[in-house]
Amino acid sequence: MDATFWAFIGLVIFLGILAYVKVPAMLGAALDKRSDQIRNELEQATKLREEAQQLLAEYQRKRKEAEVEAAGLLSAAEKEAAQLREEAKVKTEEFVSRRTAMAEQKIQQAEADAINEVRASAVDLAMKAAENLIGSKVDNKVSGSLFKSSLEEFKKQLN
Template sequence: MDATFWAFIGLVIFLALLAYLKVPGMIGRSLDERAANIAKELDEARTLREEAQALLAEYHRKRKEAEKEAGEIVASAQREAAALLSDAKAKSEEYIARRNKLAEQKIAQAESDAVNQVRASAVEIAVAAASTLIATKVDAKTAGTLFKSSLEQVKENFN
């Protein structure tokens, strides 16, 4: 009996002890559990990846919608600004036309006032000249006759 025999016997006892304690079954179960855990983690990773891709697609869609909405807002703002500009232009033109008409009315009124003032001055000058002329040339009898005829003219004009 040499050392090889005793090593073989030790190996057989060791293997018998391992079989008795059911170590191969435990190792198999442990490996099966580990394989199941790895498969479970892979499934979870695949699910998470799919969810991440769905979220990414959702964010891309929302970004496109937001860009479209922003474009619509900008277009709406441009239309509104154009409308405000045309409205302001129309109101400015209307205001200018109103101011021109008012200025023309004021000019016409000033012109009418000036003509009336010239007429009044002409009448005053004519009356003053006539009174001076009458005072120097007419005697009392002629003045009474002129007064009566003037009075009759005034009565006719009022009737």
């Protein structure tokens, strides 16, 4: 009997002891327990992944809603700004037209005042010239007759 035979016998005895102590059942139970644990972890990971996908879809929906709302707000703000620009333009044009009209009225009034002043100066000058001319050429007798004729003409105009 050689050593190989005794090694084989030792191996068979060792395997018998392992089977008697129920090591294969313990190994199977440990492997089953480990497979159950891995299965549970996979199920949890699947649930977490589904929840993450739902959250992602919800956040994408909220983001799209926020973008639509922001676009609406931007559009409304642009419309309001355009309306305000138009109102400001109209008010500015009205203000300019009122100021132009006032300036034109002031110019017309200044022209009328200047014309009246020139007329008054011309009348004063003509009266002084006539006074000087009449004073130098007319004596008391002629001035009395001129006064009477002017007075009669004035009375006729009053009637």
